[in-house]
Amino acid sequence: MNRFLLALALVLFSVAGFTQRTAFSPKEDSLFIRKIADEILVNGKAYAQLTVLTKTIGARLSGSLAYCRAEIWGQQALRDAGAGKIYLQPCMVPHWVRGGVDSATLTTLENGNQLKMRSLNILSLGNSLGTGPSGIHAQVMMVRSFEELRKRSAEAKGKIVFYNYPFDARPVETFNVYRDAVRYRVQGAAEAARYGAIAMLMRSVTNASDNNPHTGMMIYNDSFPKIPASALGLRDADLLAGTLEGSGRPAQMSVYIRTLAQMLPDTIAHNVIGEIRGSLYPDQVITVGGHLDSWDPAEGAQDDGAGCVQSIEVLRVLNALGYKPRHSIRVVLFANEENGLRGAKKYADEIKAKNEKVLFALESDAGGFTPRCFSFTLRPDRLARLRPWIRLLQPYGIYEFTGNGGGADVAPLADQGATVGELVPDSQRYFDYHHSRSDILENVSKRELELGAVNMAALIYLVDKYGF
């Protein structure tokens, strides 16, 4: 070969190397995805694995014994699924403990001098300090919003500020409502403390028909005192609001709150990771995961036991069908999503430190509900190129791809430039259970959970085969 031809060949080869794409073969893909679905719907292990995680381990807050047991469970589940390499990735996590049973009492002195006491259903917010064993007893100042608090800030001193901010029923996508209302949970205590309040109560971030309070992470502002913060069940929030506002307004009313939460020193936890090595591009990684930790009132079945077992099922089904992925497929059960995101940060840091290429990272952390959509961090033009895939997934429930980004655990990867995405299941029931005592296995549908896994596995297969 003369030098010209050699040079030409090299140019052609390298161009081919960059632009070569596997030809789209929807018929073959449709058949393989049907196999994925049959295997998961008939022989699926996700529900059985979730049963173990929820019923023998249960709630698994960062730093707890149960979280440690969940790490062992995760390794075993990944082994059962056929992961070739299983390892732990250590990281330091916040260690918040509830410390006991939260309680609150509403005391009213009716006009006829009749003293009435009613217990209120509360849960301390996560990361909040407790009142301590003697509790806090004070008058309540109800506000509808931060704006109202600011306007009436002179009244807050020495009081319990009660945010009665409603969960808007109108938007169909409940996560949009959550993102708005959750500000009161995250910043509410700090804002109340700014004006001298001594405790914070809030209407739970939910529209559930029951009275279960919903916990979740809050953040203090170091410039102000760290006051105890708790969420009220909706019926009790309405009771409290009605007592404050109603026509039978009592001569005096006060609330007693007793919570025992503490923030202990950071402790160790691990991301639990299992992978199948890629046959062509072992150094390019497709990540799929959910978070292994949960809040403490229930079993973390939907949040996010579902995402964990679905992610493990993706690996299991590809393995069971003898599929040899071109890229390495790595299941990550993230530590500490709920009150710190330390696992996600650790994972992204390690990716960066090892200079690994992440082809795609898919998260499932919106519940094991019936699948409807995948969301990506892709610009519209690149997203449009994926449209032919939707027809392949539509028989299994997915009918839409959006560019609305990924979830919290893959966000640090997106910040590093990786393409990330998340499963978007139907969102109607999620906030009924989220962070409350009703997040239990009984509120997970086996079929809905499995169909989520079917679509996740199908998407991973398509990404592995075609890239973006």
Add this chain to the structure above:
Amino acid sequence: MNRFLLALALVLFSVAGFTQRTAFSPKEDSLFIRKIADEILVNGKAYAQLTVLTKTIGARLSGSLAYCRAEIWGQQALRDAGAGKIYLQPCMVPHWVRGGVDSATLTTLENGNQLKMRSLNILSLGNSLGTGPSGIHAQVMMVRSFEELRKRSAEAKGKIVFYNYPFDARPVETFNVYRDAVRYRVQGAAEAARYGAIAMLMRSVTNASDNNPHTGMMIYNDSFPKIPASALGLRDADLLAGTLEGSGRPAQMSVYIRTLAQMLPDTIAHNVIGEIRGSLYPDQVITVGGHLDSWDPAEGAQDDGAGCVQSIEVLRVLNALGYKPRHSIRVVLFANEENGLRGAKKYADEIKAKNEKVLFALESDAGGFTPRCFSFTLRPDRLARLRPWIRLLQPYGIYEFTGNGGGADVAPLADQGATVGELVPDSQRYFDYHHSRSDILENVSKRELELGAVNMAALIYLVDKYGF
């Protein structure tokens, strides 16, 4: 006006009368449908009405006292919703009664002469005769299918035939699986009796993770004896199958069945109807409905309390928004869908007798789950013309129209040539609850129920405005 011009005007007028269509104004429609959604999601009455129907009335089998109470409830609910005219349409219905608690026992004589008795969780099928108080005790012949029964028909005489036909997990649309498997429930007893069997047991038509048996209608063949027929919960079906087939096959095994069901003489029941009179075409009727009767093991919450309260909500929301329908909108709570369809037949007969024109009849009887689709009895070309409506409904969950027809209660109208359709919600959880003791309010999501009603009301509005 001369005669020529008069004739021309008449021709033009009559042509206009036949072909004039309201111009499609998606912006206006989108705003109005948003109003429908806001009203239902914020002030909706469907869930509260369903709570009364399920918790104060409960199961309401045709001919029962509870069905009578449900008729009263229905009239009141329609009155509350603003129906201008409320009336009952009488029809004679089958009057089947369970008569007591169904029970069954599996007895095995193990090789070591050890007698073991285990109770089996059964429910008599609807319309089946019972064994009577002394019960039936016989050996069991298990078959997987009618084909196997025919091949081994010589073995059936004097036995209990047990159909262990599985509910196929693979198809995503569970109603397709039901339509196949339900043959064993409907015809299984008659086919077993043909070959001399003295009772029939069957694997319940479900894939639920629990052990609840699922009842439902069966039909005898008058040429053969009327043998008692019951359904087994899935775990007990597996237990029975395992005992018959397993390695630890006992020396002897038999099953004792005791059911007390009876078919009493036909009795009276009523369709409960409420309507708003059309402002332009009062003689043209848009029907929307579900069935008021239910099976007896639970509360008939999904089947079909949901469809009833959604239909009533359609009328309520249009009324609450001050919408004046062009056509009469008539909510029908059908009698006796479950074991006779007599209400549906009566309603269609009355339509025919009064020569009323049915512009459209919409049914909701697939549960109050998150909405996905509407199905119509429309040919593809006419269906294609409705496609622009899908974009109006997509924000509320509907993303597809199909030509797969309507449900059971509107089928007699379709037979008369009317266009009918049904709400097709997500089908993954329906057969977990269907006709079993888990069909209770707690398994209905308020939001999912409401979104079904939103889409039904929006569709009725579009049909009323534009026709087909």
